[in-house]
Amino acid sequence: MSLRGIALSAGLAFIAPTLLYAADDTVPDKGRRRLTALFESAAATASEGTVRITSNKKDIALGTIVSKDGYILTKGTELLAKANKLKPSLTAELRDGSTFDIEVKGYSPATDLMLLKVDAEVLKPVEFTASKVIEPGDWVAVTGFKDRTLRGEPNTIESIAVGVLSAPARNLYMQEALVENGNRGYLGIVFEFSGDANNTRIEDIKNESAKRAGLKKGDQIVGVNEADVTSRQDIFQVMNETRPGQLLEVKIKRKVKAGDDEELTYKFNTIPYAIMDRGAMQNTMGGQLSDRRTGFPKVIQHDTRLSPKECGGPLVDLEGRVIGINIARAGRVETWALPAEVVAKSLKELQDGKHPFPKAETAVKTSTKPEAPKEKSGPSDR
Amino acid sequence: MNLRIGVIGLSLACAGWCSAADGPVWAIDRATSPDSAEELKAIQGLVKTLQKKAQPATVALLLGNDEERRSGVSCGSGVIVSEDGLVLTAAHVIMRPNEQVVFKLANGASVNGVTLGLNPGTDGGMARITDKAPSGYPGAKDGKWPFVETAPSKDLKKGQWIVSLGHPGGPKPDRPPPVRVGRYISYDKAGFGQRNDLLNTDATLVGGDSGGPLFTLDGKCVGIHSEIGDNLDINRHVPMEKFKTDWDSMLRGNVVFRDERERERATKVAMNVMFDDTVNDAVKIEEVTADGVADKAGSKAGDVIKTVNGKPVNSPDEIRAMLPSFKPGDKLKLDVQRDDEKLTLTVRLTARSRK
Numbered sequence: 233m234s235l236r237g238i239a240l241s242a243g244l245a246f247i248a249p250t251l252l253y254a255a256d257d258t259v260p261d262k263g264r265r266r267l268t269a270l271f272e273s274a275a276a277t278a279s280e281g282t283v284r285i286t287s288n289k290k291d292i293a294l295g296t297i298v299s300k301d302g303y304i305l306t307k308g309t310e311l312l313a314k315a316n317k318l319k320p321s322l323t324a325e326l327r328d329g330s331t332f333d334i335e336v337k338g339y340s341p342a343t344d345l346m347l348l349k350v351d352a353e354v355l356k357p358v359e360f361t362a363s364k365v366i367e368p369g370d371w372v373a374v375t376g377f378k379d380r381t382l383r384g385e386p387n388t389i390e391s392i393a394v395g396v397l398s399a400p401a402r403n404l405y406m407q408e409a410l411v412e413n414g415n416r417g418y419l420g421i422v423f424e425f426s427g428d429a430n431n432t433r434i435e436d437i438k439n440e441s442a443k444r445a446g447l448k449k450g451d452q453i454v455g456v457n458e459a460d461v462t463s464r465q466d467i468f469q470v471m472n473e474t475r476p477g478q479l480l481e482v483k484i485k486r487k488v489k490a491g492d493d494e495e496l497t498y499k500f501n502t503i504p505y506a507i508m509d510r511g512a513m514q515n516t517m518g519g520q521l522s523d524r525r526t527g528f529p530k531v532i533q534h535d536t537r538l539s540p541k542e543c544g545g546p547l548v549d550l551e552g553r554v555i556g557i558n559i560a561r562a563g564r565v566e567t568w569a570l571p572a573e574v575v576a577k578s579l580k581e582l583q584d585g586k587h588p589f590p591k592a593e594t595a596v597k598t599s600t601k602p603e604a605p606k607e608k609s610g611p612s613d614r
Numbered sequence: 615m616n617l618r619i620g621v622i623g624l625s626l627a628c629a630g631w632c633s634a635a636d637g638p639v640w641a642i643d644r645a646t647s648p649d650s651a652e653e654l655k656a657i658q659g660l661v662k663t664l665q666k667k668a669q670p671a672t673v674a675l676l677l678g679n680d681e682e683r684r685s686g687v688s689c690g691s692g693v694i695v696s697e698d699g700l701v702l703t704a705a706h707v708i709m710r711p712n713e714q715v716v717f718k719l720a721n722g723a724s725v726n727g728v729t730l731g732l733n734p735g736t737d738g739g740m741a742r743i744t745d746k747a748p749s750g751y752p753g754a755k756d757g758k759w760p761f762v763e764t765a766p767s768k769d770l771k772k773g774q775w776i777v778s779l780g781h782p783g784g785p786k787p788d789r790p791p792p793v794r795v796g797r798y799i800s801y802d803k804a805g806f807g808q809r810n811d812l813l814n815t816d817a818t819l820v821g822g823d824s825g826g827p828l829f830t831l832d833g834k835c836v837g838i839h840s841e842i843g844d845n846l847d848i849n850r851h852v853p854m855e856k857f858k859t860d861w862d863s864m865l866r867g868n869v870v871f872r873d874e875r876e877r878e879r880a881t882k883v884a885m886n887v888m889f890d891d892t893v894n895d896a897v898k899i900e901e902v903t904a905d906g907v908a909d910k911a912g913s914k915a916g917d918v919i920k921t922v923n924g925k926p927v928n929s930p931d932e933i934r935a936m937l938p939s940f941k942p943g944d945k946l947k948l949d950v951q952r953d954d955e956k957l958t959l960t961v962r963l964t965a966r967s968r969k
Contacts, residue, residue, distance in 0.1 A: 270650070368792070369665045396661065396794070405787050550654060565823075566792065
C-alpha cells in the first residue's frame, strides 16, 4: 500500500510544555536505580570492554574493544567533523582511566562503524553472541558513563542503562533505509509528483519562511547555495549538509508570459523535519537523536534511554552476552543496535582494509555520499 | 531519565519462601523494583508471555485522506478485544464512525474493517475488523481473532510494572509491534493542560502509538495510548473505565459527547423534522417541515421511526446521538410505522443551518 505522505501524528497530540512532571524521590525513580545495580555483574565484562571516546576532552561516543592488541569499534559519524575529516584531538579512555591517542584504521559508511587502533596491550575485548539468543521482552543493558562535567569532575565508565528488547533484528525500508543526516535542515517544500526524478518543480510550499520570501508554486529549483541542481537527488545531497534553521539561498526559474523564464534568487530558512512527516517532530520530544540514525543493514531495537554520545558501546543481556553494538538513538521510543552478526561482518571487512579512511577524494558520487532517495509514489520533501 | 548508578550492594539471595524448583513469583501488582536477579527474570518471563499473546492482537489502523486529517494516510494503533474482531483505539485516530479502515496485523498482513463510535472527550474509540482471521495467524482459530482481556485501571499502584505495545511511527515491514516496559506513575484528572482523565506511565510512546494497548504484567489491557509530553516520562493513556462507560454507545457507532452543547456543535446535518420529546420510548415525528428533506422523502407527522440504516432506535435522543456521524448529502434509510403500515423512506440529509 502506498505510504504517500504518511501523517504519523494521527498518533499523539501533545500537552502544553509548561505542564512539568514533578520530580519525585520515591518509586519509580529509586526503583530504577536498584534495577541497574542488579545488572552490574551481568555487564561486568562488557564494562571492561567499553571505552570513552573524547574530542578535546569532551565525550563524543563510546567504543567497544574488539581485540587484545588495541582494536576498537565505535560509531563513526560521531568522530567526523564532516565527511572525510575527523574531529580534533581524539582520545580513547579505558575504564581504569588510562588514555590513548586514536588512529583511525577504517570507516564503513553502510554500518557507520569506524575501526580505531590504540597503542595498548592487555585490553579486554568483548565476545559477541548472535542476537537471536534473545527475544522481545528480554532485559538488555548498556554500559555507560557517569557524566560529571557539570560538577567539574572527570567522567567515568561505571554506570548502566537498562531496558528491554523491543523488536528483533530486522531490515530497514524506505525512509529508514536512507543514509542521511537525520538532524539536517529541510526545505519544507512539496515537489511535483512525476516519474521523473529530475523534476524540481514546486507543487506546494509549507515552509512559511520560503513563502514570505516570495517562492511560488510552479517555480523550478535550479540552485541551492553554491550548488547548481538538476535533480531531486542533487537537492538532497546539498540539504543533507545543512542544519535546521540555516539560511539558504535558492535559485529558481519561473515561467513568464512572454519570452524566457525568469531566474530569481530567494533567501529563507530551513525547517527541522520533512513537512509530510509530522511524527518526526514528536520523535524529538524528550531528547536529542543521533545525526545518523537511518540506513543500516539490520538493526535490533530496544527501549533503553541513551543519548547520541552514549552510542558505540556494547549491548548486553541478563546472561552477560554481548549481542550487538549500539549504533543510534533513533527516536523517542527506540535505541538501535547493530546485531552481532552485522558487527562481525563489518569488522572483518574493516580489518581486511575494504573501507580505508579517509576515502580517496577523486570519486564524486561514491558510497560515502548519502544515497539518493527512492522516488516514492507521491510528492515529497526529500 | 536515565537508569544510572554505580553499585550499591547486590542481593542475589532468594527470599526464604521460594523453592529451587519454581523460583520466586512476581506479584502482578507489586509496585517496587526487583531485589534479585531471580526477580528480574520473573518480570522478564511475564513480559515475554504477555507479548506473545498481545502482539497478534495489536493492530495498526490506516485511514484515508480527508480535509480534517490534512494530507496523507493517517496511522494509529488498536487492540483486538473480542474474537469477532472488536478493536479498541483512540478517538483522535478514527475521528468519525462508519469509515473504512485498513488494519495491519503484527505479521504485516492487511485486513479490512470499519470505524465504530467514539468519545472525543475521553479520547476513546472503537473499530471492527470485518474480515475473518486468516488461517495460521498466531492465536487465530476458525476465523476468530486472537484478543486480549480488559481490566479496570483504578487499582494500579504507583510504581507498578506495565507494558506498552503499538506501532510507533506507523507499521513497519518486518517489525512486529515493539514492546516497551515501564512503571505506572499516576492517574491524572482532567484540569490544566489536559481535557480528560488520563493514566501516566513512563514507557515511552510516539506518534503512531495512539490507540495502542497498555497492559499490566498479567496481560490485561488497562488503558489505551493517547498523548505524550515533552519529557520522556509523560506518556498518557485513556483509562479502561472510560471505555466501559461508553461501551454500548460506541458499539452502536455513536459519537458520545460531554453535553448537549458539544453534540449540537458537532451536528452538521438536519432532517427537517420535529420529534415528539414527550414520548421517550419511541421516535415519533411531531412535525415535518414543509419542503424539507423529510417532507421530500415522504415522511408525515405521526410517523414512528423504527430503524435508521438498519439500527433500531427507541428515543429521539438516540437519533440525535447518531446525527454527528453524518455529512450533508448522506442518506438515511428509515423503517417507519405509519398506523398499520410499514414503510421505508430515504432521507437525504441537508446541512444544518446556523442561526
